Amino acid sequence: MNRTLIITGKGKVSATPDIVYIRFPILVNDVHYATAVKGLDGIVASLRNCITTNGINKNELKTSDFRVNTQTKWNDNTKEYEFSKFEAHHDLLLQLPFDTELINNTTNDIVKLERNIEFQISFGVKDSTIYKQLLIENAISDAKKSAAIIAHASDIKLKEILNINYSFSEITFRSDLNYSYDSCLMETNEKIMPDLNPDAIDVNESITITWRIEN
Structure with a gap:
């Protein structure tokens, strides 16, 4: 042995x-499914237009998750859970070169949009x-x-x-x-x-x- x-x-x-990763967790709530989804589409369209004006190809903005959840609330009278609203999520990811000027210009323009869009930045x-x-x-x-x-x-x-x-x-x-x-x-x-x-x-x-x- x-x-x-x-x-x-x-x-x-x-x-x-x-490289820089910018994640956009977009959320829209509405009692109507179609309205919630259209709300997401409107925000995404604004976001794509914003990055395009900064010289970024709109196709660089990728979907990482899309889902629509049904929210309920407790009714004390009926003792049952009842429909409350639709919660629509569209999470997107934008990957950019580590260019401080490009990042600053792009994110500052996003912040100025009429629709408030939250985001997180990480590096890789x-x-x-x-x-x-x-x-x-x-x-x-x-x-x-x-x-x-x-x-x-x-x-x-x-x-x-x-x-x-x-x-x-x-x-x-x-x-x-x-x-x-x-x-x-x-x-x-x-x-x-x-x-x-x-x-x-x-x-x-x-x-x-x-x-x-x-x-």
């Missing part, structure tokens, strides 16, 4: 954000492939260094690698920094965008390597 040494190496990479990395490769390389390098130190201190010899175990889940390069705009908190004519400067995005993963060893 082979004698083995099992080491887990840890990899870490830091990526500089180069457009091409994460190179960072994922570095993450694996760093984890393997860390495991090898640790194995070499242990082998030297224990007076054993590292032989061939018997197994490499890594099961990276879907790695997401997203910044922890999020900025939210609530239409209830600010006047529509205010310049609301601060000077956003997100930190680098740190991602950690691990790889476990098994070596055969000899004295």
Whole structure:
């Protein structure tokens, strides 16, 4: 039976954000289904027109979720839940390059629309492939260094690698920094965008390597 040494190496990479995600959770309430949906369509049309005037292709605004829920309320007289309203949701996502002027101009124009539209801003990395490769390389390098130190201190010899175990889940390069705009908190004519400067995005993963060893 082979004698083995099992080491887990840890990899870490830091990526500089180069894209911005702007999420728009649009909500319309109405007692009529058609009116609620038309209300959503009107807001989305205004939003698409707004981003177009800032030089952004309207097709860049993508739907991430659409649903219409029925809301009820309790009737003390009948002791039953009764229909209250339709709650229509249309969540959209706009991905832009990290261009401060473009972001400021676009969001400030959105804030000035007659329809109050709330949004959240987060940051990410457009091409994460190179960072994922570095993450694996760093984890393997860390495991090898640790194995070499242990082998030297224990007076054993590292032989061939018997197994490499890594099961990276879907790695997401997203910044922890999020900025939210609530239409209830600010006047529509205010310049609301601060000077956003997100930190680098740190991602950690691990790889476990098994070596055969000899004295």
